[in-house]
Amino acid sequence: MEKAPCTSPEDLLPVYREKVVPVADTITLNQFEAELLTRRKIHSQEEVLEVMDKLYSMGPDMVVITSSDLLSLRGTDYLMALGSQRTRTPDGSTVTQRIPREMHKVDATFIGTGDSFAAMLLAWMHKHPNNLKVACEKTLSATHHVLQRTRLHNTGC
């Protein structure tokens, strides 16, 4: 999970908030990025849902928090990802599907996992256009295999 300092200049934040997010159908971001965009800190599972609601109010219909280290009920060896999709019913109300998944932390630091996650999610959403659950699960599984193999390649264990 990316932490400060940001890889993007902070003065681009208003551009993301005001120009980019409102025209996005889907956003994938980690906990830190979600906090920056919404100007809210996440300390609990309730707060992550509030932040996701705020992100929905900014425009997208699909929000995927790629990782959070606070929220796993299984302890500090786990990361949580949370896929979520909002659909409008014919009567005008909204229904939100949430897909929380926990994954075992791989003991290494990786760069580019967020980008590769987003690319794989796009590919799996194309294959499973009506099934975010399957798309998220396949993305997480493939990501985990890539990271384990990367670690094995670099450390031999």
Ligand SMILES: Nc1ncnc2c1ncn2[C@@H]1O[C@H](COP(=O)(O)OP(=O)(O)O)[C@@H](O)[C@H]1O
């Ligand atoms: N140390 C790790 N152990 C296990 N999975 C990881 C680890 N780092 C990243 N991932 C996986 O990569 C995905 C994207 O990584 P994340 O850290 O959220 O993105 P970013 O690179 O944008 O900070 C996560 O959903 C998770 O599946």
Ligand SMILES: Cc1ncc(COP(=O)(O)O)c(C=O)c1O
């Ligand atoms: C300078 C820099 N570092 C790291 C990354 C990778 O980011 P992430 O780990 O969030 O995929 C990027 C992605 O474009 C980058 O430009």
